[in-house]
Amino acid sequence: MGDAPLVMSGATKRFGAFTAVDRLSFEVPAGQIVGFLGPNGAGKSTSLRMALGVMAPDEGEVSLFGARPDIRNLRRVGFLPEERGLYKKMTARDTITYFARLKGMSAGEAKARANELLETAGLGKFKASRISKLSKGMAQKVQILSTLAHRPDFLILDEPFSGLDPMNQQTLEDLIRAEHQRGATILFSTHVMEHAERLCDRIVMLARGRKVFDGTLDAAYATLGQGARMAVEHGFDLAAALAPKGFEAHRAADKGPGDSWRVDLPRGLGAQDVLRAALEAGAPVLGFQPEEARLRDVFVALVGEAEAATLDVPTPAEVVEAA
Amino acid sequence: MHNIYLIFRRDFLGYVKAWGFWLSLAAVPIFLVIGAGFGYFAASSSPVRYYAVIEPSGAISEAIDAEFRRSEERVIEDAMEIAGGMDANMSEMQAAATAPRKFIEVDAPADSIEALRPYLLGEKLVAGPDGDKPLFAVFLLTEDGSALQYWSTDVNVSALRYAAETAMRDLGRRDALIAAGLSADFLKKVDEAIVPVTAFRLRSEAEPETGGSEVTMADKAPAMVAGALAYFLWLMVFSIIQYLLMGTIEERSNKIFDTLLTSVTLPELLAGKLLAVFAVTSTMMLSWGLFAGAGSAIAASQSPELMEMIDPFIAAVTNPGLIIPALISFILGYVLYGAIFMALGSLCDTIQEAQTLLSPMMILLMLPMFAIFVAFQDPGSPVIDYASWVPLFTPFLLILRIPQDPPLWEILAQMALMAMTTALIVWGATKVYRAGAVHGAGIGDLVGMVKSAMGMKPKAS
Numbered sequence: 001m002g003d004a005p006l007v008m009s010g011a012t013k014r015f016g017a018f019t020a021v022d023r024l025s026f027e028v029p030a031g032q033i034v035g036f037l038g039p040n041g042a043g044k045s046t047s048l049r050m051a052l053g054v055m056a057p058d059e060g061e062v063s064l065f066g067a068r069p070d071i072r073n074l075r076r077v078g079f080l081p082e083e084r085g086l087y088k089k090m091t092a093r094d095t096i097t098y099f100a101r102l103k104g105m106s107a108g109e110a111k112a113r114a115n116e117l118l119e120t121a122g123l124g125k126f127k128a129s130r131i132s133k134l135s136k137g138m139a140q141k142v143q144i145l146s147t148l149a150h151r152p153d154f155l156i157l158d159e160p161f162s163g164l165d166p167m168n169q170q171t172l173e174d175l176i177r178a179e180h181q182r183g184a185t186i187l188f189s190t191h192v193m194e195h196a197e198r199l200c201d202r203i204v205m206l207a208r209g210r211k212v213f214d215g216t217l218d219a220a221y222a223t224l225g226q227g228a229r230m231a232v233e234h235g236f237d238l239a240a241a242l243a244p245k246g247f248e249a250h251r252a253a254d255k256g257p258g259d260s261w262r263v264d265l266p267r268g269l270g271a272q273d274v275l276r277a278a279l280e281a282g283a284p285v286l287g288f289q290p291e292e293a294r295l296r297d298v299f300v301a302l303v304g305e306a307e308a309a310t311l312d313v314p315t316p317a318e319v320v321e322a323a
Numbered sequence: 324m325h326n327i328y329l330i331f332r333r334d335f336l337g338y339v340k341a342w343g344f345w346l347s348l349a350a351v352p353i354f355l356v357i358g359a360g361f362g363y364f365a366a367s368s369s370p371v372r373y374y375a376v377i378e379p380s381g382a383i384s385e386a387i388d389a390e391f392r393r394s395e396e397r398v399i400e401d402a403m404e405i406a407g408g409m410d411a412n413m414s415e416m417q418a419a420a421t422a423p424r425k426f427i428e429v430d431a432p433a434d435s436i437e438a439l440r441p442y443l444l445g446e447k448l449v450a451g452p453d454g455d456k457p458l459f460a461v462f463l464l465t466e467d468g469s470a471l472q473y474w475s476t477d478v479n480v481s482a483l484r485y486a487a488e489t490a491m492r493d494l495g496r497r498d499a500l501i502a503a504g505l506s507a508d509f510l511k512k513v514d515e516a517i518v519p520v521t522a523f524r525l526r527s528e529a530e531p532e533t534g535g536s537e538v539t540m541a542d543k544a545p546a547m548v549a550g551a552l553a554y555f556l557w558l559m560v561f562s563i564i565q566y567l568l569m570g571t572i573e574e575r576s577n578k579i580f581d582t583l584l585t586s587v588t589l590p591e592l593l594a595g596k597l598l599a600v601f602a603v604t605s606t607m608m609l610s611w612g613l614f615a616g617a618g619s620a621i622a623a624s625q626s627p628e629l630m631e632m633i634d635p636f637i638a639a640v641t642n643p644g645l646i647i648p649a650l651i652s653f654i655l656g657y658v659l660y661g662a663i664f665m666a667l668g669s670l671c672d673t674i675q676e677a678q679t680l681l682s683p684m685m686i687l688l689m690l691p692m693f694a695i696f697v698a699f700q701d702p703g704s705p706v707i708d709y710a711s712w713v714p715l716f717t718p719f720l721l722i723l724r725i726p727q728d729p730p731l732w733e734i735l736a737q738m739a740l741m742a743m744t745t746a747l748i749v750w751g752a753t754k755v756y757r758a759g760a761v762h763g764a765g766i767g768d769l770v771g772m773v774k775s776a777m778g779m780k781p782k783a784s
Contacts, residue, residue: 049581052581052584052585053585054581054584054585054761055761055762071326071586071587071588074585074586075586077585079581079582079585081578081581081582083578083581084578085574085576085578085579085582086579087333087337087573087579088573089337089340089341090333090337098329098333099582099586101329102326102329102583102586102587103586146582
């Protein structure tokens with residue numbers, strides 16, 4: 001094993017008869033942002049806890065910077081757990097200072113760093129406020145800052161966007177990019193594919209404890225053919241109309257005028273071919289958009305519709321609203 | 324060590340910054356002062372009460388007075404025994420121990436209850452050494468001499484009636500003996516011929532005989548100090564329950580363990596937490612001890628005799644033969660019970676859930692308390708010898724046995740057993756703590772964990 005921030009080799013974790021993680025192998029290369037994707041219950045948090053040495057794998061190996069996870073190499077790691085929690089009676093500054101000191105910073109350095117981070121995050125006025133007096137969003141920010149305070153080489157973020165409003169989600173995305181620019185390697189788990197699409201160099205997809213994909217975003221998209229979205233007047237059966245011409249159409253849940261359909265493009269055909277075929281079949285077309293593959297579609301193709309239904313995918317309207 | 328210190332520091336400051344800590348710290352001295360002040364005030368403010376005895380011979384009156392004198396002498400004797408071996412000024416001790424009498428006999432202003440009614444009801448006053456006052460009580464011997472009636476408007480104050488009952492018993496015995504032909508002088512000789520029982524202690528050659536063989540406070544102080552230490556340990560264990568339970572529940576509900584365990588090891592976390600709670604309770608008890616010490620020092624500066632009384636206790640506390648085994652027992656006992664409570668706390672999600680655990684814990688803790696009581700009564704009891712081999716009792720009972728000079732091999736064997744049990748409990752508690760704090764196991768999973776630890780497969784659900 002090299003000195004990659006994280007290498008998991010055949011890691012398996014069972015709870016009684018239930019196998020939460022099944023022979024999981026992947027690597028997080030230095031300097032990359034890696035998304036760890038999967039629906040709720042896929043085994044993401046368990047895998048991350050094994051990566052951190054909080055749980056030992058029943059089988060397989062975990063290597064952190066080339067060695068088994070221990071307190072020494074964990075000092076190079078910043079971890080944001082999925083279930084957030086801080087000492088409610090501590091102040092924001094003391095909280096960040098405390099966790100930074102546990103990671104090996106000196107008292108003076110940790111305190112200065114806490115002040116700096118709080119000022120940068122716009123929480124300077126709340127340095128001396130107890131966590132219990134902060135809003136939920138502010139407390140989450142303090143926890144994220146605690147994760148970054150000791151300038152870790154490797155950030156492991158478990159569902160970092162959950163519970164954050166769109167504004168704070170954007171702030172966190174910026175923060176992740178800034179940490180990446182600083183030189184940190186980042187692994188974050190999420191079940192919201194859009195964050196991964198915007199941030200990741202590569203992704204690891206997990207379903208029912210098993211890895212279903214590991215590679216770059218382009219490689220993920222390449223697993224699917226192209227498609228198109230088409231809106232037709234209510235009641236028109238686009239699938240029946242296009243089937244004789246060799247196209248497969250599926251109803252989509254997109255909001256907008258008329259009924260929305262997604263049409264798969266057979267290899268070698270372009271978006272204009274399907275539009276032409278629809279018009280020739282007499283379809284009352286209200287809207288048309290060539291569509292690039294999305295991670296969700298990749299996931300559906302890899303694990304099936306039922307599994308993918310548990311993914312949290314916002315509608316186009318929600319995406320617009322969030323932006 | 325640095326991580327243990329950081330965990331310790333955070334937890335300790337978290338506890339001492341809470342209002343509850345300062346309230347607890349202040350409560351004991353405040354209540355002690357209030358209690359002592361109240362007791363002193365109650366004693367000093369108790370009024371002098373007049374009573375009268377209506378009987379022809381004056382013998383009953385004399386017998387009651389004699390009973391009061393005997394009570395006063397007993398108080399002085401007790402004070403002398405406590406100050407045994409001290410080079411104290413006896414007349415000063417006597418004066419200090421004798422409080423002014425609260426019941427004083429006066430001449431009866433009338434000889435029937437009807438006539439005395441206004442005096443008893445306070446409508447009329449009688450003259451006496453403490454000024455004019457109403458009559459508090461009247462003793463009236465019936466005409467046939469078969470009963471002594473006690474009349475008063477306040478039957479709740481019974482000290483005077485009890486004194487009269489004792490006096491009448493003595494008087495009756497004396498009258499019966501005289502009636503049997505024995506003279507009063509003979510009875511006096513009998514009283515004087517009673518041989519006093521004086522306690523002596525056979526000392527080993529190694530022991531100093533500064534006070535001779537007579538039993539002094541120096542002989543009693545080690546047992547008293549050992550008892551205080553055992554009780555102190557019990558009190559400390561009792562007080563840590565809520566700190567360890569509530570503290571662990573807070574962290575479990577705050578979901579903070581994963582973050583902590585990526586920075587410190589589990590043993591470091593447990594050690595830091597146990598040390599913090601130990602420091603909190605020690606701070607509290609040391610503060611109370613300092614308060615008591617300061618009070619004693621102030622009192623001793625006013626009275627050299629009191630200083631002499633404290634000396635044997637200081638000597639006992641600084642005796643390595645007592646204090647080293649006591650300290651080892653103390654530390655192992657604290658760690659043993661602390662680990663149990665912390666492990667159980669890690670399995671609770673709510674305070675309500677923890678409260679259901681408090682009852683069995685209290686019962687668990689009452690057992691050593693009962694053993695401490697038995698040991699106080701009879702430290703050499705075989706029951707205590709046997710019970711001191713039970714590791715859960717050993718920390719308390721070994722401390723109590725030390726002043727009895729048990730065989731050295733027993734002390735060493737019990738310490739070894741205690742150390743092994745503590746190590747085993749800490750090992751098990753770490754497992755339970757990890758299961759509860761890290762994996763979210765609850766109380767219901769405890770049985771499965773025990774089976775798993777014992778290598779038994781839990782039933783498939």
